[in-house]
Amino acid sequence: MIKIAIYGKGGIGKSTTASNLSAAFAAMGKRVMQIGCDPKADSTTLLHGGTPRKTVLDLIREKGKTIALDEMITRGYGGVYCVEAGGPTPGMGCAGRGIIAALETLEEKEAFSILRPDIVLYDVLGDVVCGGFAMPIREGYARKVFVVTSGENMAIHAAANIAMAVENFKSRGYASLGGIILNRRGVPREQEKVEELAADTGSRIVGALHWSETVQRAEELKKTVIEAFPESEMAGEYRTLAEQVLAAYGEDDA
Amino acid sequence: MIKIAIYGKGGIGKSTTASNLSAAFAAMGKRVMQIGCDPKADSTTLLHGGTPRKTVLDLIREKGKTIALDEMITRGYGGVYCVEAGGPTPGMGCAGRGIIAALETLEEKEAFSILRPDIVLYDVLGDVVCGGFAMPIREGYARKVFVVTSGENMAIHAAANIAMAVENFKSRGYASLGGIILNRRGVPREQEKVEELAADTGSRIVGALHWSETVQRAEELKKTVIEAFPESEMAGEYRTLAEQVLAAYGEDDA
Ligand SMILES: Nc1ncnc2c1ncn2[C@@H]1O[C@H](COP(=O)(O)OP(=O)(O)O)[C@@H](O)[C@H]1O
Ligand SMILES: Nc1ncnc2c1ncn2[C@@H]1O[C@H](COP(=O)(O)OP(=O)(O)O)[C@@H](O)[C@H]1O
Ligand code: SF4
Ligand code: SF4
Ligand SMILES: [Mg+2]
Ligand SMILES: [Mg+2]
Secondary structure, X not given: OEEEEEEEOOOOOHHHHHHHHHHHHHHOOOOEEEEEEOOOOOOOHHHHOOOOOOOHHHHHHHHHHHOOHHHXXXXXXXXXXXXXXXXXXXXXXXXXXXXXXXXXXXXXXXXXXXXOOXXXXXXXXXXXXXXXXXXXXXXXXXXXXXXXXXXXXXXXXXXXXXXXXXXXXXXXXXXXXXXXXXXXXXXXXXXXXXXXXXHHOOOOEEEEEXXXXXXXXXXXXXXXXXXXXXXXXXXXXXXXXXXXXXXXXXXXXX | OXXXXXXXXXXXXXXXXXXXXXXXXXXXXXXXXXXXXXXXOOOOHHHHOOOOOOOHHHHHHHHHHHOXXXXXXXXXXXXXXXXXXXXXXXXXXXOHHHHHHHHHHHHHOOHHHHHOOOEEEEEEEOOOOOHHHHHHHOOOOOOEEEEEEOOOHHHHHHHHHHHHHHHHHOOOOOOEEEEEEEEOOOOOOHHHHHHHHHHHOOOOEEEEEOOOHHXXXXXXXXXXXXXXXXXXXXXXXXXXXXXXXXXXXXXXXX
C-alpha cells in the first residue's frame, strides 16, 4: 500500500492537486482512497461532484462508536474512496482532533484491510503543524510527504515549516519527505525561489504544474480536470505528476 | 505585569537576547522573571553563571505536587528570577509537555502573585509550534510575541511560521505579535529579507542587533554582555533594544 500525504498552505491547491492525482491513479487502474484532513472538508469535492455528505467527526458526534465504515466513505470518480475528517477551524477548538478521531476510527473499522486501496492520499492543511495535523505523518499512516507550494512567500514559508516538522517528527516508522510539488502562480522568480526552498530543506522539486484556466473550468463543473477535460494539456500535466510522485515515492525504498 | 514571549528558530540567539534584555530591564530597576521554554534548558545560563540546577519537569518527576516555589527558581544577575521548564527533545516524546507542566505548576504555586515581577519573559523554541510550544501565547501567559530572526532562510521561514501560528491561535485573550527582532548574521540582503518578512506577516522590525565578538566573549564568562561588558557598544544595543521592546509592547495597548 502506497501511503502519501500532501501538505501545504491553505489555498495553495492541495485538494485540487490531490483529487487530480487520485483521478489519474484511478485511471491507471489503481484502487485509491483520498482522506481530507482539513477543517474545510472540501478535499474530495471534485471527485464526487460535491454530493452533500457528513464528515467523520460529524458522524462520531452523532453516533459515537456505532458508526459504520460505509457511512464515512463516498465513492467518487474512478471508484476513488473519499473520506473527510472534518473538525473546527484552527484556533476555534482543536482542529487537529478531527484528524486524530477520523484516522483512529478508520483504523478501528478496518478501512484499510477491508477496502485494500493500492494508494492512500492524505490531503492535509499545513498552516498549523501541531500534533493533530502531524497525525498523518505519525503512527505509520503516511510514508512520504509531498509539499505543494507556489513561489509566493507565505506558501514557501509554510512549506519550509512542514519540511522542518517532518524532520522533527522523523523517527522510527514516521514519514519522510518525498519532495516538493510546484503549483505555479506566475510570481516573479517562482522556479528559482522554490528551488532555493528545495535546497534549504534538503529536498527537490518532483513535479511542476502550470496555473491554468482549465482547472477553473473543471472546478465550475465540480470535476477534476482528468474527468472533465481528459484530452487537455493540464490533464497531461496531472498524469505526468502522478508518475513523478510514484517514482519519487519508490526511489528511497530501494 | 508586562508579559513577553521571545520565539525563534533554535540557535538564532533567543536565549542570549532574552538574557540580555532581562539584565537590561533589571538594570532599569524592574523586577524580572525569565522562563526558559526550550528542551535545551539553557535559557537562563548567562544570568546565573550556569549554576547547576534542575528543570521544573525534573522536579515534578522527582517530587510531584510537593515541589516548592523556590526549588523551581534561581535568582540571577540583578535579582532576575530564572526558571527552566525542561522536557525531552521534540520528536522524542512530547517536548511541549515540559512547558505545559512548568507553566501550570508556576500558576498553582502562585509564582506570579507571590514574586510580583514587573516583566516576565518567556524564551520559547519556535521550530515546532504545536499545542505545547504555543502554551506561552495561550491562556494569557504572554501578551506580546517578539520573533528573533537573522536573514538566514530557515530562520525567516521559522519566524513566518511563528507569526502565522500567533495569527491562527489569536482569539480572546491570546497573545498578539509585538514585532521582529533582527539578530544579524551578516548574510547577503539581510535587512531587506527581514523587512520583506515583516511586510508579509503584517509586522515590523522593532529593533536590530549586530553579530558581535563581545557576545561570544561574555558567553565564555557565562555572563550577559550587560553584566560582563556594561560599557561596550553591544551592551548599548541591548539596552536600546530593551527600550524598543517596551515601546512596542505598550503601543497597541493604548
Ligand atoms: N494549477 C492550478 N491552476 C488554476 N487554478 C488552480 C490550480 N491549482 C489550484 N487552483 C485553484 O486554487 C483554488 C484553491 O485550491 P484548493 O485545491 O482548494 O487549495 P487547498 O486545498 O490547498 O486549500 C481553487 O479554486 C483551485 O481551483
Ligand atoms: N548578536 C550576537 N552576536 C554574536 N553571537 C551571538 C549573538 N546572538 C547570539 N549569539 C550566539 O549564538 C549562539 C546561539 O545563541 P542562543 O541564544 O543560545 O540561541 P537560541 O536560544 O535561539 O537557541 C550562542 O553561542 C550565542 O552566543
Ligand atoms: S492539536 Fe493542534 S489544533 Fe488541536 S489544540 Fe493542539 S495545536 Fe490546536
Ligand atoms: S504537544 Fe507538540 S511536542 Fe508534544 S507531542 Fe504534540 S506536537 Fe509533539
Ligand atoms: Mg483543500
Ligand atoms: Mg535558547
